[in-house]
Amino acid sequence: MIPMIRSFSMFIRQIIKDSMLIAVIIAPLLAALFFRFGIPAVESLLCEFFLETSILADYYLLFDLVLSMITPYMFCFASSMVMLTEFDENMTGYLAVTPVGKRGYVLSRLLFPGFLSFLASLLLLKFFSLTQWTWDMMITVCFLSGMLSIAISLLLFSLSHNRVEGMAMAKLSGLLMLGLPVPFFLLSKVQYLFTPLPSFWIAKIMTEQNLLFLMPAILTSLIWIRLLYGKFDRKIR
Structure with a gap:
């Protein structure tokens, strides 16, 4: 456990030294502030201008x-950038054969950031959400968002050779979150074309208020993680 903690401490130090990654970590809080105070203000202005009672509500x-997913996405994006930096500097293979080991490296670079993002998502939703959430739904959604973000982190690292490619790939990985708005705008069965996306099932859980969608949400995330972990594993050898 001590080697993993030391590895994670090194991970935190690398983030602190990188101003871009610091901005990435702070971004979810800025988004939360905008959503909580900016969106209602915009809603009020739009309703007054168009003489409507509700537009964005x-x-x-x-x-x-989106807020619940931005937080783990940003945390795991930062993790991917750190791993790609370590890969560029040939540190990945070295760390895998130290007392940290491959298992410790995976835990300190994927699961620890995922767990921190889960806690951060809970806090942001608790204090900045626009709607009322029960604790069970909040924990469920934040847990699923964390799983999806780990898949995204694996995608960024596995398919990129350096940080520049990683940042470009991050834009494409955002497609995995495309399922969020689907249940809000596609009410026909066409929406089920998006079933491979975990984000679709996360949105279904909340729009339908039905935990029966929890199983496909977990399964699709695990499938993505399993498909991407093989390439990740080969890359860090």
Whole structure:
């Protein structure tokens, strides 16, 4: 455990030294502030201008879901950038054969950041959500968002050769979050074309308020993680 903690401490120090990654970690808080105070203000202005009683209010839940997913996405993006830096500097293979080991490296670079992002998502949703959340739904959504972010982190690291490619790949990886707005705008069965996306099932859980969608949400995330982990494992050898 001590080698893993030391490895994670090294991971934190690398983030602190990188101003871009510090901005990435702070970004979810800025987004939370904008969603909590900016969106209602914009809603008020739009309703006054168009003489409507509601324009954006029907989509407050969608904004909350985006917030729950932005936090782990940013945390795991930072983790991917650190891993790609270590890969460029040939440190990945070295760390894998030290007392940290491959298992410790995976834990300190993927699971520890994922767990921290889970806690951060809970806090942001608790204090900045636009809609009312029960604790069970909040924990469920943040847990699923964390799983999805680990898959995204594996995708960024596995398919990129350096940080520049990683940042470009991050834009494409955002497609995995494309499932969030689907249940809000596609009410027909066409929406089920997005079933391979875990984000689709996360949105279904909240729009339907039905935990029966929890199983496909977990399964799709695990499938993505399993498919990407093989390439990740070969890369860090």
